[in-house]
Amino acid sequence: MSKETNRYDATHIEVLEGVEAIRKRPGMWVGSTSERGLRQLVFEVVGRAVNEVLAGRADSVDVALTPDGGVRVADDGPGVPVEAAGDTGGPSLETLLTRLHAGAEPGGRHAVAVSPFGSGVGLGVANALSSRLTAEVRREGVRWVQEYACGVAVTPPTAAGPATGSGTTIAFRPDVDIFETVECSFAVLAERFRELAFLNRGLDISLTDERSPGESRSERFQFPGGARDFVAFLERGAGTPVHPDVIGFEREDTHMAGTVEVALRWCDSPTERVRSFANGRPTPEGGTHVTGFRDGVAAAVNTYAREQQLLTAADPDLGADRIGEGLTAVVSVKLDRPEFLGATMGRLGNTAVRACLAEAVREHLGRWLEGHPEQAVAVIGRIVQGARRG
CATH class of the missing domain: 3.30.230.10 (Ribosomal Protein S5; domain 2)
Incomplete structure (x- = not known):
C-alpha cells in the first residue's frame, strides 16, 4: 500500500453540526430508529408540556396521534416566548426548536423525566428528526405559527390572527426516511402517561388516537390520590x-x-x-x-x-x-x-x-x-x- 493511500490529514475529517449531525446519526440522540426511538421523540415534546403543568404555569396536556401519522402535543400554559413579538422571558420558540438541549428537562426534583429511558435532549432533536413540524403559540391575545422541515425553518414566526386562550401546540411528523416505523403504540404511551399522572398528582394528561376514522379513542389520566x-x-x-x-x-x-x-x-x-x-x-x-x-x-x-x-x-x-x-x-x-x-x-x-x-x-x-x-x-x-x- 502506497504512502499516498495511507495519508491521513484534516481533509479526511468530517465535521457535522446541528441538524445535519442529528439526522446523520439519529441513534446517538434517541437511542434507536425503531419504535423505541420514535417514542423518545414523543416524550421529548410531551416532556416540555408536562413540566409546564408541574411548574404551575399550565393545567393540562393533550396528546393526539393524528391521521397523517403525526403527533400533536398541546398545553394551556402562557405560551412559549416569541422573539418576533418582543418576548425575552426565557428561551424563545426558535431557540427551543433549533438548539440542542435548549429547554430540555432541567435538573432537580421539580421537573419530571417523561422518558423512561435516556436523558432529555430537547425539542431541537424532535424537530430535526421530523419531516414536518408546526409550532403554534397562543400568547397575549395573538396566535403565532411557524413551520419547519427536517429541522430547518420554512417560515419565520408569523402572527396568524387573534388567539383564543393561551398555550403551545407542537404538531410533528416523524421522518419515514429515518425511522423503521412511524406507528406509535397507543397502549405503550398510555401506560407511561398513566404512570406520570399517578406520580404527579397535579398532572392532567390525555391521549387520543385519531388514526382510524370513526374509531377515535381517548383516555385521560388524573389521579388525586397519587x-x-x-x-x-x-x-x-x-x-x-x-x-x-x-x-x-x-x-x-x-x-x-x-x-x-x-x-x-x-x-x-x-x-x-x-x-x-x-x-x-x-x-x-x-x-x-x-x-x-x-x-x-x-x-x-x-x-x-x-x-x-x-x-x-x-x-x-x-x-x-x-x-x-x-x-x-x-x-x-x-x-x-x-x-x-x-x-x-x-x-x-x-x-x-x-x-x-x-x-x-x-x-x-x-x-x-x-x-x-x-x-x-x-x-x-x-x-x-x-x-x-x-
Missing part, C-alpha cells in the same frame, strides 16, 4: 386486600435533598409487587430507595410483632421474603441531584437515600400499625403464619 391510587391500580386481580386502607405518606428530607412518597398494602396473594421511581423515571433495577424501603418495612413489622408478642423470643425476625408476600407498593423519590447507576439509568445510587427511606417508612408504618391494631394483627398474623409454615 401513589395510593397507583397501588390500588396495581392490585387489580391480585387477590383480596388483607386490610382496607392503602397505607401512604409523603415527606421531605433535607438529608437526602428531596422528597419521598410511599404507598403500600398487603393482599391475599403470594406475589410481591414493588414499583420504584426516581424523579419520575422507573428504576426496574431498584437502588438505595428500594433497599431503604425494605429496611423500613422490616423494622416496623418486626418491632410491632415483638411488642404485641406475635413473635416469641425463640422466633427469628421476619425476613424480607416473607414480609413481601402479597405486598404491593410504590416507592417514589424526587431528588435535587439524583445519581443513576449504569447506562440505562435503571438503578438509583444516592447513598443517603437508603437511611432516609428506612427511617421514614419505619416511623410511618409503625404509627399506622399502632393506630390500627385489628388491621395490624391481620397483616402480621398472616406473615408470621407463613414464616412458621415455611
